[in-house]
Amino acid sequence: MKRTYQGRVWKMGDDIDTDTIIPGKRGTIPTMDEMKKYAFELLRPDFAKDSKAGDIIVAGDNFGCGSSREQAPAVIKANGVTCVVAKSFARIFFRNAFNIGLILIECDGVQDACQDGDQIEIDINNKVKTNGKEFPIGNIPDNLFEIVNDGGLVNHIKKLNAVKGGK
Numbered sequence: 093m094k095r096t097y098q099g100r101v102w103k104m105g106d107d108i109d110t111d112t113i114i115p116g117k118r119g120t121i122p123t124m125d126e127m128k129k130y131a132f133e134l135l136r137p138d139f140a141k142d143s144k145a146g147d148i149i150v151a152g153d154n155f156g157c158g159s160s161r162e163q164a165p166a167v168i169k170a171n172g173v174t175c176v177v178a179k180s181f182a183r184i185f186f187r188n189a190f191n192i193g194l195i196l197i198e199c200d201g202v203q204d205a206c207q208d209g210d211q212i213e214i215d216i217n218n219k220v221k222t223n224g225k226e227f228p229i230g231n232i233p234d235n236l237f238e239i240v241n242d243g244g245l246v247n248h249i250k251k252l253n254a255v256k257g258g259k
Contacts, residue, residue, distance in 0.1 A: 094241075095216040097148065097174050097195075102139065103208050104151040109158030110185065114167045116159070127163060128170035145172035148212050152178060152203045156185025165189035177202055177212070177220055190236045193244035199229045 112135050114127065121127040132139040149155075149168065155178040156164060165188050168176065175195035189196050197214060205225045206212060212222040217231045242248035 097146075097214045097216075099146040099148040099174060099212060100144065101206050101208060101210045101212050101222070102136070102143065102147055102149045102173070103203065103206060104135070104149055104155070106152035106179075107154045107157055108135070108151055110156060110161050110164040111158055113156070113164040114161070116161070119161055119163050124166060124170045128167045131167040131171050140171055143171040143173065145174075147171075147173050148214070149173055149176040150178070150203050150206055150212065151176065153180050155179075155181050156189070157182040160184040160188065162188050162192065165194045166192050169194045175214060177214065179203060190239050191245040193240050193242075193247075195232070195237075195240050197229055197232075199227050202227045 112132065114131055115133065118127060118130040121130070129140045155176060164185060169192060173194070175197055176189070177197045177199050179200045180198060181189075181196055186196055195216075197220065199220045202212075202220050202222060205227070206222045210222055212220065214220050216237070218229065220227045220229055239245050239248045242251050
């Protein structure tokens with residue numbers, strides 16, 4: 093299992109709600125390849141065009157608040173973001189993110205230590221490092237990390253059923 097991630101920072105603020113991540117009117121777009129083009133369209137119109145595989149979002153308090161649409165973490169992941177580091181997350185967003193295979197890291201202070209385009213390094217269950225500063229992080233429970241490594245909850249359940257002789 094991969095335990096370290098490195099990437100370019102996309103810095104966001106506090107209280108980034110799911111409508112900011114993907115506006116409700118875009119939630120009916122039938123394919124993720126099309127929907128991902130509208131991620132953060134009102135806040136960061138350049139995000140969908142300029143994000144790259146391995147990028148990392150850094151935010152403040154209450155990231156993912158608002159309605160409980162699964163499309164919000166899904167469009168983040170579809171744009172290549174490997175994880176989101178924030179001071180805190182809305183609980184429903186937290187679960188939805190892990191259920192689709194997107195890693196979330198709660199870490200206070202890192203949002204004040206970096207800017208857009210900075211490099212950040214994450215050592216899971218240990219620390220976040222950026223611009224020569226280190227920030228401790230708590231543990232991601234093994235069961236959540238297994239879900240991420242299996243590509244999301246649906247794939248994780250399929251894997252468990254296969255191991256146990258299920259269908």
